[in-house]
Each structure stands twice: as C-alpha cells, then as structure tokens.
Amino acid sequence: MEERLYDLIFICRPATPEEEIKKIITALEHTCAEKGGKIEKVEQWGTRKLAYRVAKHREGMYVYFQIKTTHGELISELERRLRVQDAVIKYLTIRLDEDLKRQQKLTRRRDKRAGRRSRRQAAAGEHAAAAS
Amino acid sequence: MPDEQNPQPQSGGGAPPRREGGGGGRREGGPGGGPGGPRRGKRQYFRKKKVCKFCVEKIDFIDYKRPELLAPFVQDKGKILPRRMTGTCSRHQRWLGVAIKRARNIALMPFATAADPTPVQRPH
Numbered sequence: 125m126e127e128r129l130y131d132l133i134f135i136c137r138p139a140t141p142e143e144e145i146k147k148i149i150t151a152l153e154h155t156c157a158e159k160g161g162k163i164e165k166v167e168q169w170g171t172r173k174l175a176y177r178v179a180k181h182r183e184g185m186y187v188y189f190q191i192k193t194t195h196g197e198l199i200s201e202l203e204r205r206l207r208v209q210d211a212v213i214k215y216l217t218i219r220l221d222e223d224l225k226r227q228q229k230l231t232r233r234r235d236k237r238a239g240r241r242s243r244r245q246a247a248a249g250e251h252a253a254a255a256s
Numbered sequence: 257m258p259d260e261q262n263p264q265p266q267s268g269g270g271a272p273p274r275r276e277g278g279g280g281g282r283r284e285g286g287p288g289g290g291p292g293g294p295r296r297g298k299r300q301y302f303r304k305k306k307v308c309k310f311c312v313e314k315i316d317f318i319d320y321k322r323p324e325l326l327a328p329f330v331q332d333k334g335k336i337l338p339r340r341m342t343g344t345c346s347r348h349q350r351w352l353g354v355a356i357k358r359a360r361n362i363a364l365m366p367f368a369t370a371a372d373p374t375p376v377q378r379p380h
Binding site: 135172174175178184188214216224227230 | 320360361367
C-alpha cells in the first residue's frame, strides 16, 4: 500500500501545563511507532488566539504533527486518543499527499514550459542573428 | 438642398456653440454625480485589470496553516470573497475555498461571524 502523508493539528486548553502537552506528544509518538507510522515533523505553535470560541476558550495551544503512514487505522487510533484527552479541545487530521502530488505536477509542468520558452527565445535570437 | 433641410448642425452660427455647451455640461455632470475617477478618453470608469495573486506568485499549494495569507480573500466577517472581487482564477479560487474551510475547522479562521467577537449581551 502506498504511503500517505497527513497533517494532524490539535488544540489544548490555554491553561494546560507544558508537561502535560509533552506527555500527549510522547503518547502520540508511541502510538505512531507501534502502528508503523513515521513522524515527519512536530511543531508547537504556542498559544494562539482562536477565531471563534471553542469549549468556552478564546485562546488555545496549537500542536502540529506531520505523519507518514501506510496504515489508515493509525489515524483513527490517534484521533481516538486525542478525543479522550481532557486537555485537547479540538483536533483535525488532513490528508496532504494528494495535494502535494498535484503541486509537484504543476510545478514540474511550469518549469518545463519555462525551459521550453527560454529555449525558443534563444533559438529566435539565433535566427535573427543569422538573418541579419 | 441638404443644407436647407438640416439647418441646425451646419448652418446657423449660434446653434453649434449652444449644443456644444449643453453637451459639455452633461458630460461634466456625469462624473460629478456618479463615482468619480480618472477619465481616460471615452471610458468613464477605468479599472485596473485584476490578476490572480496565486498565479503571479506561482503558488501551487495554498497552505491552510497560514491564515494571514488567506485573510485578504475573506471579508471581515469571515465570508469568502467572490472571484469577481479578488480576481483569483477559477482553479486557485477552488483551492482557496478548500484551504479556508480547512483553516476554519481548526479555528485559525472564523466562520461567518461578527468581525469583532465580543460577547453577546443579552437584555435583562
């Protein structure tokens, strides 16, 4: 099965102590390791203002994961774990690999076209030089 | 013969200046009454041609994780602006919509709400 790339973001209550967030992160890392997922990135964005109220909070601490896995069950397991955490007020998983594939395709195409155009301009320049 | 049938445009020295004056007055009245702007030749309104920001900057992937990039494409309330306002091309508008909706789901951007989220005051 092909490998898929996911973004996983969750928001903790603003009053959550640092250790607890660390604990959640390590727990998720463990789960990932067990199920054969690979963590590409972990970022803590710190406390940010929420665009709307979530669980009566106006701010939240964001944690961002990027996970590569072939097992889709890993994602449901991670989500289940986040759901039971009291500190976590919101989470979101997004599959990214298809968007990135599309991006690569477009970038490649643009590069190719740019290359062709510059070559054509060079050729036109030579023609003009030969004619004169 | 034609001169005699239509005396107003050609003959009658007093008539053409009056007409010009009247026309000028009307032309001046137009921009004064409506929204002004630089008049260029015949065009009343000159509008800058809008181009797709994402095409110009060669962005193939609109990142939902950076709401500050998406902010110019929504109203203060959080509504997604139509293409005719922002000039985004159809392809990028589609992706932009997806990105904004993702950002909304993780509270990075508002759903359509009041611009300033002040607590609702209930009448007692």
